[in-house]
Amino acid sequence: EIVMTQSPATLSVSPGERATLSCRASQSVSYNLAWYQQKPGQAPRLLIYGTSTRATGIPARFSGSGSGTEFTLTISSLQSEDFAIYYCQQYNNWPQYTFGQGTKLEIK
């Protein structure tokens, strides 16, 4: 099983500032990495797939980068609606998807 590790567990950032979330895979997943946002009581929402491609309707302030085992989600200027939990997911080892444990992005 490919283990996905996200850091930090909690990130405190002020609105308008940049947030950088990290995700590490226990073995290479190539570019088959997605990011999801989840707000309380809601289903996850796909933000990024293929490491760096935004899903339809996702604002340009969200960007993804990386390859192999190291990945980053950057939110360039945080808006109030961006405070949520973010999960990375590898799908290189389809269908044995695995998710990271999540990073909670909270208001500083």
Added chain:
Amino acid sequence: EVQLVESGGGLVKPGGSLRLSCAASGFSFSTFGMNWVRQAPGKGLEWVSSITSSGSNKYYADSVKGRFTISRDNAKSSLYLQMDSLRAEDTAVFYCAREYCDTNNCYVGTLGYWGQGTRVTVSS
């Protein structure tokens, strides 16, 4: 518009059974593989099971193998998860999910469309 609506959750005793359903609409259900993902209270996301578009291939997480059975009825645009020998650790919200497609391609492995989830509680 893609819509996925889960049902069938509830309270069940350890060792009991439950059958979850996911009603799909807004897309050609029979041409897409489908997935179940769960989330225990206060915890992260865990892939549970996947099934190919025809239903001929089924895949399970080790944590549910031998206890859960995924199936589908393409005529009814419905996905199912039969859960037997339930344990306390199966307590979770269960989501059905489909791969994401943009205007040009679909991306197997992504989970672009999710239902609202159905809650399963296993407790005596």
